[in-house]
Amino acid sequence: MKPISGSPVLTVSSSPHIHCGRTIKGTSLQILLALLPAAGFAVWHSDLLALRVLALSCIVAVIAEAGCLKLMKREIESDNYTALLCGLMFGFLMPPSSPWWLIAVGSSLSIIIGRMVFGGLGGEPLCAPLVGWAICKVSWPELMNFDMSMLTSELTYPLSQLQNFGPETLDEYSLKSLLLGFQLGGSGAAQSGAILLGGVYLISRKIIRIDIPLAFVGGVSIAAALFYTISPVDYALPVYHILCGSTLFGAFFLATDSSSSPVGHFPMIAYGLSAGILVIIIRVYGAYPDGVPFAILLANLMTPLFEKIRPKPFGGITNVHLQR
Amino acid sequence: MNPIFSLTPSDRGPVLRIREQELSSALTISLEITGLKPLVSRGELVAKGQQLCVDPANKLPSVHSSVSGKVLDLKKDFILIEEEGDRLAEPLKFNNSDSVSMLSDLRDAGIDVHGFKQGCTLIINAVPKEFGIDGHRFLIEEFNHIMSEGLDYLKKAISPIASAIAVPEGMAWTLPGCTGHEIDPVYPAGLPPMVVKSVTGKEMPPDVCVIDAATLYRIGRTVHGKQPVTEIMVKVGSTLFQTPVGTTVGLLTSKAGFSLSDGDRVLLGGPLSGRAVYSLNHGISASTQAVTVIHGGDDPVAKDSPCVGCGECVLKCPARLMPNMISRHAEFGFFENTQNYFIASCFECGLCAYWCTAQRPLLQYIRLAKKELLDKPILEDLRK
């Protein structure tokens, strides 16, 4: 039928005709907001050193993504802030004293190898910032070692103290000072209290689900408690494992990375638990003082397996309903 | 809870009768006849209740004129009738002898009897399909006897082994001869597969028929008055109308106080499962229960963006599917693969696309894949 003249031109669409309003851009902005307190703490603790790291890392990531998209002849989508977020998370993992080129290389590799070679946003099989981090860690271990790169700082790195001198050294860190970030570590990742605040904010805004962080922290606690009960003199209390290093950053921000984490409640919990347990295993037996990044990368690799755990579909495993 | 998912019926307000409204000209109705064969021609005078179109394949219900008038225009998809005179069609004859002819009599009277089977469990669905689609509250509370009459006829026609009525929690609605079932009034609990599950405890069992309360009323009205139903209850926004079948959505929305402009959407049904019309001259059909207006720019529309893997769709899907994976396969034309993700279990509630962070048109992809699978059956067991 012809619309009678003067009648409005209606938009047609097929159902559902409404959307909850949640967007990729909004989600990244919320996560960026949640990271702000930790970034502030990082800058404060490092006398502005971290500011340089974080800013450079963000800028490089955005440029790297835009460059790749240009090469791939795709629309530039920097305005969804996911590259910025990836850059910031990479910067959070780096020592505040890192040389500029290390940040530039790591941040761009996070985007290129971590994301773009897999087809861009949404294709990442591994948490992208961790990919850049792992490359740097393996290639320039001395620069990525917090004790060696941060000699001038009065702060110390609790996890290497724990690895080298045993759990009694941890007594010098009060829980309050750990929460306030008086420890060496990744620029933002070591700000446990601020990270926790950001994580709780994300959960309260329903940006991330509680499953993965809870299971992750649970995994860390259970494994650490197990070791601690075996021998309290050799192993640290679980609470130190949670507050030292990047455990909380991993739990709330890295492990929950949308495309590399599994979907579904049960797979999410299994994934979080595995990653958490791996953290402690690496910290106890591994060469790296902080097991979080590698634990999450390993758990990422298991994501497809976890996703195989699916409930039966409505109406059973069959497609006969198609004809009805 | 998000109010758009609430299925608790609203309190009864006044019913606006379109015929009692001031109309600037004679009422013009527009009936959709897609797929049907017209029995009248342009310029012909028709009586109220006269059969206008039938389905040559005897599947779809026929369409009747809801007014006495003159056929203004006849298109492939629409018949336009202008009201004039007060002719009334001959009463319908119901042949109560056997089930097949009872059902085909209903179809000839404009009732969709598709899927009614002998000896099934019959469920009357009185749960609103979506938020605000609760015009049947009036029918159940005022015309219970008409519904019973419809139920008696239906029982004779399909001799169900059991009959039940599903009502939203807290509503004391009953029908003689039906066991009552209260349903937690949260979308998508009012969609037939969910109602069946709550009542029978089984998921997609083959031997259950669901009929909604408004249709049961229409059956009752038809057999009671021996005339096809010409006036129905339609909820437009928050106003309940009693109006002839075929009343244009333009008239209804303006009487309900909406002013429409370019880019707005008008839906037959609700925002999650309704169907958009492209013209204000589109008339409501006998089975329409609501007209929804969505003003342009209120919400972001679906985008062609990649899935970011957030998993919201998977967590929200009441059919426990992975809409993300189904849509990824459908997007690139691998329709057969979607069966590995049990696409057939999707009952098109639309929640996945409603919640998708990437605003992907998930249900739209699913529908596309279903259609492709039906048109070109791949697996042996899908062939009829």
Ligand code: SF4
């Ligand atoms: S429309 Fe989406 S959410 Fe609803 S049943 Fe289908 S796949 Fe699941």
Ligand code: SF4
């Ligand atoms: S909700 Fe959208 S973006 Fe998230 S997993 Fe599902 S399809 Fe992907």
